[in-house]
Amino acid sequence: MSISKERKEYLLEKFKYAAKEFGKSGTKSNHLAVPKEQQLSIDLEVGVEGRKIPGTNTRVKYFNSDEQFDQRKFIGEQDGELKLYNLEGKLYDTTDKISKGKKGCVAYVITLDGKLVTHEHINVNKSEWAYRHSTLAGGKPILCSGLMKVVNGKITYIDNNSGHYKPESANLYNAVKKLEGLFSKDAKVVCLPYWISLKKQIPLIRKINLAKREPVEEFLKRMEKKGKDGLTQYKRHFEKIKKFNEQYEQKFLLANYKSPTNELSYKPTIHKKHRLKYSEYINLHLNFLKEFDESPEVQKIAIEHSIRRVIGANYGHKPTVALAKAQVIDKDGKLQETDEIVGINVAFHHENDRDGFAKLLDFKKYSYICEPHLQDKKNRADMEKLMPNKHAVFMSTDQANKFIKGTLQIKIDSVEQLGVGLVMG
DSSP states (O other), rough: OOOHHHHHHHHHHHHHHHHHHHHHHHHOOOSSSOGGGBBBOOOOSSOOOOOOTTSSSEOOOOOOOOHHHTTTTEEEEEEEEEEEOOOOOOOOOOOEEEEETTTEEEEEEEEEOEEEEEEOOOTTTTSSSEBBHHHHTTTEEEEEEEEEEEEETEEEEOOOOOOOOOHHHHHHHHHHHTTTTEEEEEEEOOOOOGGGGHHHOOOTTTTSSOOOEHHHHHHHHHHHOTTTSBBBBBHHHHHHHHHHHHHHHHHEEEEEEEETTTTTOEEEEEEOGGGGGGHHOOOOOOHHHHHHOOOHHHHHHHHHHHHHHHHOTTTTOOOEEEEEEEEEETTTOOOOEEEEEEEEEESSSSHHHHHHHHHHHHHOOOOOOOOOGGOOHHHHHHHHOOOOOOTTTEEEEEHHHIOOOOOOOOSSSSSGGGTOOOOOO
C-alpha cells in the first residue's frame, strides 16, 4: 500500500499532536470545581489547529481567550426573568443562525468555569476556517457541548449533538442544571445516544427522529430518579467514569514500573503521592504479569485496552479482538470453518474509532483490510465471512503479530497463542 509524501507528513504531524493531546485527555484538567469524571476532552482532531485539513482549503480554528470572550453569552434579568445577552448587551437570539443543518441552532460549549460560549458550526470547505465545538473551547476540557436554540433571550431547545466531545446524558444534565432558569416554558431537551451515528450511515433512517424530545422538567426528573442501587442516573454514570479513571491511573503507574516487555531489574522513580501504595501496586503488577503469561484472555484484554489508548478512543470505546479462521466448502457444498487461524479482526463500536485505528496502521505501514464492500464481488463475499462486524479491521496473522509486538510492544509469541479459549465474535 503506497502512501503519498503529503499523506505521510500529515500522519506524522497528526500522531505527534495526538500523543500530546492524549496526554491531556488522559489526565483532563486539574480544575478544582469540576471532578475529572465530569470533564469532557476532545477526541482526536481531523486537523491540527491552524493547519490545512488534507484535501481541503480549510483550517481548524481554535478560539484564544479574547475570541472566546467575544462569543460568550451573559445572564441578565428582564421583567423578573433570567435571559441570555450577547457582549453588546442585546437579548441573544439564534433565529437566523444554522448549525449542522439545523435552522435556528448554534453550537455551544460550557467551559469548566461555567462560561457559555456559542457560535455557528462551520463545516469544512464552507470557509477558510472550520468552526467546531473544539473551536469554541480552544481545544480544552469542558462540561458539555451540543446545539441550542435561543429566542428572545430564552433557550427553547438544547441537545448533546457534539462529535468532538461526545457528551452523554449525564453531561447534558450538568448543562441543563447550569442553565436552569434560562429555559422557555415549552423548551425541549434532546439527549442523543451514541448510536445516533446510524442516521448518517443508513439512508432510510436519516430523516427518522431517533431521539426523544422531553420538556426540561421531565428530563431533570428522569435523570434524578434513584435506581435500586440508590444512585441517580447521572451519578451512576459519573461513578463509572471515576472508576475507569482510577483504574487507568493505576495502569499508567504500573506501566512506569514495568511493562510486559521490560526486565524485572528496571526500577522506576515513583512520584511521592504514590509511594504509600507502591508495594501494593508492585504486588498487583506481578500478579498481572503472571496472569498475562498464563492467560490468553488477559493477553486479549491487554491488546484491546492498548489499542484504545494508542488511538485516543473514549472510555468505554474498547475494541474487541477476535480470531479469524479459514473457511472451506465441504463435500455437501456447505461452508465450514476450519481450525486454521488466518488473522484477527479488531472490531469497533464506532466508525470514527475504526478509522483512527486504520490511520495508525497506515502510519506504521502495516497491511490490513476494512470496508469489504469496496472490494470486488468475489473478494467482498469472502471478506464479509471473515469480517462479520462492519466496523472491523482484518489483519493477517503475520501483520497482527508484528503490530502486537512492534507497536503495542506486548510480548506474545504469536496470534495463535490468543486462540486458547477465545471464541470468534
